[in-house]
Amino acid sequence: KIEFGTDYSPDVSYHFNSKVSEFHYGVRHPMKPFRLMLTDHLVSGYGLHNYMDLYETRAASREELLEFHSKDYIDFLSKVTPDTVSKLPRGSLEKFNIGDDCPIFQGFYDYSVLYAGASLDASRKLLNGQSEIAINWSGGLHHAKKSSPSGFCYVNDIVLSIINLLRFHPRVLYIDIDIHHGDGVQEAFYTTDRVFTVSFHKYNGEFFPGTGNFDELGCSEGKHFALNVPLEDGIDDDSYINLFKGVMDPLITSYKPTVIIQQCGADSLGHDRLGCFNLNIKAHGECVKFIKSFGIPMLVVGGGGYTPRNVSRLWTYETGILSGMILPESLPEDSPFREWFGPDYSLYPTLGDLYENKNSKKFLENVRIRCLERIRYLQG
Ligand code: ZLM
Ligand code: CA
Ligand code: ZN
Structure with missing residues (x-):
């Protein structure tokens, strides 16, 4: 059933350890590592x-973590347990x-x-x-800071990988x-021109983590090497793809990266438990396909995504795109957890019908123009 696409790539690697999918953040916590198990079953x-x-x-070593994180913080993380956390002195949880x-x-x-490993x-x-393309759906925990966890992220695998690539x-x-x-990654490389960070996200000053306005553009050596694309609720497939390609094409042509890391958080899909966009799986995947078409080595990681049945469909579809294999629309018959994907059992359920699109044509055109003006600084 699965077929070779015209862009089949033999040098694609898939990095996974099924142990990560066995952890639980706690009852009712929206982050469910189990979504990684669902993804792996669909992929196989x-x-x-x-x-x-x-x-x-394998696990990242302490030395590897210390390339970005502080010693204090890693000491704390590696020692604290659910049993000891309640006995800590007041203030250290806040710290x-x-x-x-x-x-x-x-x-x-x-x-x-x-x-992180x-x-x-x-x-x-x-x-x-x-590898030309390397995939880790368990990574993409973009909020972790040098000395603190944030937004479900404890260590920042993206920052650690970028430091390695540098x-x-x-x-x-x-x-x-x-x-x-993507505040943790932006912050880590805010003052260098050797890493360009770009994030598309919902922004209204309140939505987590509260940062990412257009005026955050980097500083000192890194000025003009951070780009933020703030968006309103309900953005649809065509608007998003248009904006994404319209910004990323000139950005890649001007900056000429030698390697690209793409974080593919699935919470930008419609019907996400925490998100408020209207993207369908094909549109999200189109953004990955577009970046792949530049032929630059890529590290692809996961990230958010809080409706597990859709997260796993998305990342399976994107694994297909990255390897250049064409997947039939109907999900594999003999896969465990098949009951999670009913009643449609399709790789592309309709997800783009929930929210009103608050991004007007005029607003989006304005965002695009302002991004292009910023990118022009790269040519000096
Ligand atoms: N409260 N339980 C995205 C990270 C988003 C900060 C508001 C915590 C939740 C959320 C946790 C069961 C990525 C905030 C939220 C409640 C202060 C966020 C535990 C529900 C629950 O029911 C829940 C007790 C929990 C957390 C909702 N938290 C929704 N949104 C954000 C963090 C991470 O996708 O970007 C990458 C992986 N936090 O809005 C509060 C302000 C804490
Ligand atoms: Ca983002
Ligand atoms: Zn997210």
């Missing part, structure tokens, strides 16, 4: 495993931003080093030229299509 159900290099990933968003759940440190493995395959790559482009602002 379609037979995509046969067309990629598969790697079972490290522990709470409902970032709870200390059983094994949270093992979980964190596993998703997978992104580091993926970046290593790009560095040594064994050993040999002069210019790294980071693209973030999660509905939330």
Whole structure:
């Protein structure tokens, strides 16, 4: 059933350790690592495993984490457990931003080093030229800071991977299509011109994490090397694709990155439990296909995504795009968890019908023009 596309790529690697999908943030917490298990079953159900290099990933080491995170913070993370957290002196939970968003759940440190280790493995395959494209759906935890967790993210696998890529790559482009602002990655590279960060997100000053207005553009050496594309509720497929391509084409042509990291947060899809956009799976995938078409080595990571049945469909579809394989619309028959995908059992359910599009043509055209003016600074 699965077919070779005209752009089949033999050098695609898939980095996964099924242990990451066994952790639980807690009852009713929206982040469900189980979505990674659903994704892996769909990917293998379609037979995509046969067309990629598969790697079972290992944990990131303490030394690797210290390339970005502070010693204080890693000491704290590696020692605290659900049992000890309640006995900590007052103030230390506040100091490290522990709470409902970032709870200390059983094994949270093992979980964190596993998703980070997978992104580091993926970046290593790009560095040594064994992969043209490396995929880690368990990564993309873009909010974690040097000394604190934030927004369900404990360690920042993206920042760690970029630091690794910078050993040999002069210019790294980071693209973030999660509905939330990629604040942790932007902040880490805010003062350097060797990493360009661009994030598309909902912005109204209140929506988490509250940052990502158009006026955040980088500073000192990094001025004009951060771009933010703030959007309103309900953006639809055509508007998003138009804007994405209209911005990314001149940006890539001007900046000439030698490697690209794309964060594919699935919470920008319609019907997401936390999101408020109207994107369908094909439109989200079109953004990945477009970046792939530049033929620049890519590290592709996951991120948000809070309606597991749609997260797994999306990332399976995108695995197909990245490997250049064409997937039939009807989901694999003999896959476990098939009951999660009814009643349609389709790779592309209709998701774009929930919210009113508050992004007028005029607003979007204005956003696009302002982005192009910013990108012009790159040519000096
Ligand atoms: N409260 N439980 C995106 C990260 C979004 C901050 C408001 C916590 C939730 C949310 C947690 C069960 C990525 C905020 C929220 C309640 C202060 C956010 C636990 C429901 C629950 O029911 C819940 C007890 C929880 C958290 C909703 N948190 C929704 N939105 C955001 C963080 C991460 O997708 O970008 C990348 C992976 N936090 O809005 C509050 C302000 C904490
Ligand atoms: Ca984003
Ligand atoms: Zn998100």
